[in-house]
Amino acid sequence: MNETFSFHLTHTDGGARKGKLSTAHGVVDTPAFMPVGTRGSVRAMTPRDLRDVGAQVVLANTYHLFLRPGDERIARLGGLHKFMAWSGPLLTDSGGFQVFSLGKRLSVDIDDEGVSFRSHLDGSKHRLTPDDAIDIQVRLGADIAMMFDECTAFPVSSDEARVSMERTLRWARRSRERFLKWQAAPASLPGMMTTPTQAQFGIIQGGVFPSLREFSARETVAMDFDGYAIGGLSVGEPSGVMSSVVSRTAMLLPVKQPRYLMGVGMPDELVDAVASGVDLFDCVLPTRNARNGQLFTRFGPISIKAAVHADDDAPPEPGCTCYTCQHFSRAYLRHLHLSNEISAATLNTIHNLHFYLDTMRRMREAIAFGSFDKFRLAFQRTYARRSRQEFQGD
C-alpha cells in the first residue's frame, strides 16, 4: 500500500529478531529505541546531538503538538520533519495515551465516540475522536502514525478491560478507514499542504488478561495494519507480569511485521522484550531521568548528585564512548546538576541516550552472531549487581 515502507528481518536468534525498517526518511535498524520528542524536541537535545548519539528514529506526541503549536500550523510550515529539523524517520503516537495518563488533571470524559478533555495549557475544552487523531497525524506527516486507542489502567477487572479493549477495536476500525482514505487522497484533507508517505500501526490492548490480548491481537491483525504495537503496559503492573504479557502477545503478531512495545522501559526490560521478539521501543526514562540527575550505566543507574561523586574524576561510565564520558568527570557533572545548569541536562541526556542506543546496537550485534542469550545473561548480571552496590553508595 505504502511503497516506501517496508520491514525485513535479517536475523533471528531464539525469539529475538534483527531487521531493517525502511521509511521515506531513511532506514531504522531494529531492535531500535526511539527517543521521545514530546513537543517536537527531544528536550535538552538538538537534532545533531541526537544523530551524534546514534538515534535513527524519533517519537513525537500528537496530543502536545495538537494543542501547541497546532497540527494545521505545522502542516502549513511543511510538516513535522521540517518543523523540528529531524530529517530521519519519525513516529507520532495517537494522543490517546497522553490524555489518559494526564487523567484527572484534564477532566477526561471518555465515550464510545472519543475523548473530551481540557487542555493542560489553558483549560480550554477539546475533543479527540479516532478520526481527529488520524487527521492530526496525517497533517503532522510522520513516517509512522498510530491508531487511536484507549489505554487501560492497572489494576482493572477483566470486565473493565474487556469493555475498554472492545472500544479500542471499534476505534481501530475507524482509525484504519480514516487513514486509508487520506492515503488515497491526501489533498482532500483540510489543512494538508504536502503528500506524506505514512505507515500506520495498530495497537493491541487487553490489560493483563491473556484471552483479551488474544482477541485484541486477532481482530487488530485482521485489519491489516503496517505494524503492531503492544499498548497498555508499564502502567503500574509488576515487571514479571509485563514480561509475560509481552512474550505471549508478541507470539500472536505476524512474524513479518514490526512489533512495537509502547512506553517501555528500563534497560533490563528492553533486553527481556527483545528476547520476546519486540522490534521497537520508546520511553521517556533516559531523557527524563537525565534531567533529574540519574545516569544509566551498564553497571546500573547512578545518581550524579550523590556526595560520593564530589571529587570523582572518573566519567559517568568508564569505557563509554559518548561525548559526555569522553570529556567530563562525575565531579563536574555533579557540580553542573547542583548548579541547575542547562548544560547538565544536555550532557546527562547525551550519555543516557547513548547508553540506550548502544545497548540496542549491542543487542543487534548479538542477534547477528547468534549469541543473544549469552548477551542477555551477561547484561542482566552486570546491570543488577552494580545497581545494588551503587544504591548503597548513594
Next chain:
Amino acid sequence: MNETFSFHLTHTDGGARKGKLSTAHGVVDTPAFMPVGTRGSVRAMTPRDLRDVGAQVVLANTYHLFLRPGDERIARLGGLHKFMAWSGPLLTDSGGFQVFSLGKRLSVDIDDEGVSFRSHLDGSKHRLTPDDAIDIQVRLGADIAMMFDECTAFPVSSDEARVSMERTLRWARRSRERFLKWQAAPASLPGMMTTPTQAQFGIIQGGVFPSLREFSARETVAMDFDGYAIGGLSVGEPSGVMSSVVSRTAMLLPVKQPRYLMGVGMPDELVDAVASGVDLFDCVLPTRNARNGQLFTRFGPISIKAAVHADDDAPPEPGCTCYTCQHFSRAYLRHLHLSNEISAATLNTIHNLHFYLDTMRRMREAIAFGSFDKFRLAFQRTYARRSRQEFQGD
C-alpha cells in the same frame, strides 16, 4: 615573565587594532569576545557547541567557582581547563565585581583589607581579600587572571570615586605581588596540584571622572601587568558617557598590551569600543538574552516569543550561517520558547553567540582591510534601523 603569554598587533586602522593574543592554551584573534561561563559552563552550551560557533576564549567567574564547587577541589581535579573540558584560552575575573553587583543580597561589607559577604547559596559568611582572590585564581589556573578591584557604582560623587579608586590601587599592588610570588613558586601555594602558566591583568577604575581614570591608569600601568582592563563601566551610566570614558581611558594604556573592556556590552557598543582601541570583551547579554528569547541580528534584536513569528518559516536571521539559522524557523523557535524547552535555550544561545563572534570576525577583517570606519558606519546604520521597526512589530 610568563614566556607562554604574548600579544602582537598585526594591523591598526584609525584607533581600531587587530592582533593575536597567545597563551599556553592557544591563540585568540583580537578584537575578541569572551562568552561567560559563570559556573564553569556557558549555561546552555557544551564546549563543542562553543567551538562550533567560533569561540576562542571563555571567561569563568571566580566568585561562583570559589563558593561551589570550590577552588581547592578544582585544583585537585586538575584545574579549571580540565574540569570544564575547555582546552582553549580561559580568563577568570577577580570575584570583586560579582560581590559588588550582588550587593545587598550578600550583606556586603567592604573595608580596606577586603570584602566580607554572605554566600548567595546558603548564607554562610565569607571573606575575600586581594590575596585570597589571587590564590583562588591561581588554583583555578586560567590563562589570564584579574587583579582584585572595587567596582564603583553609578552615579557616585568624585570624592567617593576617588576613595574607591585609591583602594583599588592598593589592592592592585597586593594582587600583583601575590600573583608574582606564586608564579615564581607555584608549588608553595597550599592546594596547588599543577603549575599553571598565567598572565595577570590590572584594572583601571575612577568612574566617569577623567582625572581619576588618568591617575588610576598611570599608577596601574606602573605595576607592569600583562594587560589592562577598563572596569566600572556598563553600571548604569548613559551609553555616550561610557563611550567617552572608554576612548579616553584606552588612550592612557600601553599600545603594545591587550586592553579589555569588562562586562560590555550591546553589539553597537562593542563596535564603538573597538574603534577606541579595545581588544577584549565579555558580557552575559548574548547568552542571558538567548535564554529569555531575545535574538540578536544584524538588523537589531528580535523577541522570538512575539506572535508575529508564529507562522514565520524564516530563520532568526536570513543569511546567517549558524546551526540554528541553517535548520530552524522562527515559528519553531517560538514554539520551543513558549514550551519552556531546554533546547530553546541552546538553539537561541548558538545563534546569539555566533552573531557576537561573527561581528568580531567581521571587525577584524575590516581592520585588516583598512575599512573599519566604513564597516562601523554600515553596522550602526543597519542595526539601529531594524531595531526600531522590530520593536514596533513586537
